[in-house]
Amino acid sequence: MTSSWPIGLSTGCFWRHRIFDVLAEIRAGGFELIEVCSFPKHLDYHREDEVRQAGKAMRSLGLRPYSFHAPFAERIDITSPDDGVRAAAVAELTAACRAAALIGAENVVLHPGPEREGRPPEDEFLERMRHAALSLNEVAAYCCRVGVRLLLENMLPHLLFGRTSDMMYLLGEISTCTVGTCLDTGHAHLSGDLGSVIHKLSGHLKLVHINDNHGDWDAHLIPGDGAIDWPWVIGELQRHDFGGGFIIEMSAPESETIADTLSRARDGQNFLSKLLTTNQKS
Secondary structure, eight states, X not given: OOOOOOEEEEGGGGXXXXXXXXXXXXXXXXXXXXXXXXXXXXXXTTOHHHHHHHHHHXXXXXXXXXXXXXXXXXXXXXXXXXXXXXXXXXXXHHHHHHHHHHHTOSEEEEOSSOSOBSOOOHHHHHHHHHHHHHHHHHHHHHHHHHTOEEEEEOOOTTBTTOSHHHHHHHHHHOOSSOOEEEEEHHHHHHHTOHHHHHHHHGGGEEEEEEOBOOSSSOOOBOTTSSSOOHHHHHHHHHHTTOOXXXXXXXXXXXXXXXXXXXXXXHHHHHHHHHHHHHHHHO
């Protein structure tokens, strides 16, 4: 089996910089495909004029915004029993989806729950699950209206809805629009069942967030710098007929220059390209 999965870069590694200050360097650094980070200092997705300017800049540089990562925080809680909190969370997420449409992104990646640790008692958990399903139906319907595809991402295992089965339940409860999934390799590796996560998400999988770690914390290393068995991962994705794109999600220390971050990003890109070439020949 052969594959032609494009390899892109999340602009999240440059969240400390305005997006306008890094787009040209990203393109010159050898990347065409990008995922846009929604951190307000990087790109204020509430300001439509700024968002439109960013989209124009991407088009002029020949950059393809494959995805837009919706904001995530404990306060953005679509599971809350408080109607006002939920409404505010849905409004925040739909604002991000509108920004994604304005820049021409194909996908919006969304964490299906808040950055909230632990699992509450069963009655509360089920209530929160129902609230999340209703909220996600609203967001999905909005995505259909503005022409972007919503992708649910597997979350860190210690968070609410951190179990893949929780996310798959929510996926099945969305009836307003067709929704896909995004595999975060680092999150799945930390949950200890990367193979199972790939299998469960495979029928809906449109995007893979590529990042590595050593099994201790969500380090967002480039592929090959952690403990993930990447040849095996590539083989599993091929076995499940994955047909989407890769986005490298890497961290960058504050002291690192844009050029040095891009140099490491290219190392990750080259690492993956060699693996794909090897698998195509085998």
